Amino acid sequence: MEKICIGVDVGGTGIKLGMFREDGTLIKKWDFPTDTSDNGSHVLPDIAKSIQTMTEESFHGKAELIGVGLGVPGPVQPTGYVEVGVNLNWREMYPARELSELLGGVRVEVGNDANVAALGEAWRGGGEGAANAVLITLGTGVGGGIIMDGEIVTGKHGLAGEIGHIHVRDGETEPCNCGAVGCLEQIASATGIVREAKRRLAKEKERESGLRAFGDKLTAKDVCDLGREGDALADEIMETVAKYLGETVAMLCMTIDPEIFIIGGGVSRAGAYLLDKIRVYYDRYMKISQNRGRVVLAELGNDAGIYGAAKLVLG
Structure with missing residues (x-):
């Protein structure tokens, strides 16, 4: 049987x-x-x-x-x-x-x-073979999970891995869904990327960008695609996203020091375009050692x- x-x-x-x-x-x-x-x-x-x-x-x-x-x-x-x-x-x-x-x-x-x-992902995906891994999922929100010695780290109250609600931006005035302000989710999620884009388009009304053609139907994929294709404003928005992600990865590296960081979720379909930008900022904020966790893309998808x-x- x-x-x-x-x-x-x-x-x-x-x-x-x-x-x-x-x-x-x-x-x-x-x-x-x-x-x-x-x-x-x-x-x-x-x-x-x-x-x-x-x-x-x-x-x-x-x-x-x-x-x-x-x-x-x-x-x-x-x-x-x-x-x-x-x-x-x-x-x-x-x-x-x-x-x-x-x-x-x-x-x-x-x-x-x-x-x-x-x-x-740590078992059969982007981190296969890694006993210590962190997954950051960039979807409608920003989720996360921490694996140490092959086991999920939940913390005392089940809150470990709530990476999307780490505070990264001072000066933010709009609240996150969690009730706080300046969370990573407000910038690096698919929803956050669209919000960033609309803010920039409203602020820089005279600036030309292919983003304007999408109007209210603008998506995070549109921003990623145009940024990859050389649209200056879209690329700047993705630089902002990558900056805060790279900073967060560096903080996590110096806190729990995993073997690997895995970037997943719908936004991760931007592939090397996004990953390369994250690595630039990870390197900038993580100078203490070159012997550190790699940053890779998730492989298992849904x-x-x-x-x-x-x-x-x-x-």
Whole structure:
């Protein structure tokens, strides 16, 4: 009888699942929309039903489910307690315990989604083979995860890895979604890049730039693409983004000193154009030693979460 585990990446709009062999080989992956109605009470039963259905269809009862790994949005305390499940309408839950009960007592491990993605990238992605890694995800927000000695670092209150809410800019007046001001997320996320661009366009009304043609439909990808193509204003905006990212990487390097920094999320699709800029500022702010963590791109894309979730179980 084949032994399998399931990795689950729970998002506010969609749930991604992967079925893995005990050796970490991905057998298949699938997804379905997240039902957040009724205070998110359908999320875990839907996951349990999907796992049971897919396992039966794939193995006709001839497989042993050895465990399920679960990545969820929001801080997860070491006890598995989730005070707030961001975008899921969850409050004060123990999702691993509840999912285990729905699956008849199967072992379930849970972690914050960004931390779990970091574990996946360190295991089978851009940081493969690294026991100590930091993932910085540049998406709608800025997320992060810290892996030390092959284990997720959650901290006493589940807040470790909240890299997007490190204060980097003095003089900011608009609040971040977290309630503070001057957070990295306000500058380096996809939302932040667009905000930076619109600010610059409004301030420099006479300056020519291809960014103006997009109007209110401007995206972070547009800024990255035009910057790479030589649009001066777009390139300056990406320099600003890279400056704060490079500064943050340097601070993290001197705080936890990982083997590798992995840059992921949608914005990371800018590739070498962005990565080279980050490295320039990393070098500028990190003069104490040349023997330090490398900065690389993530490789697993949207699959990082399911790989990391599976790793929670496989150890």
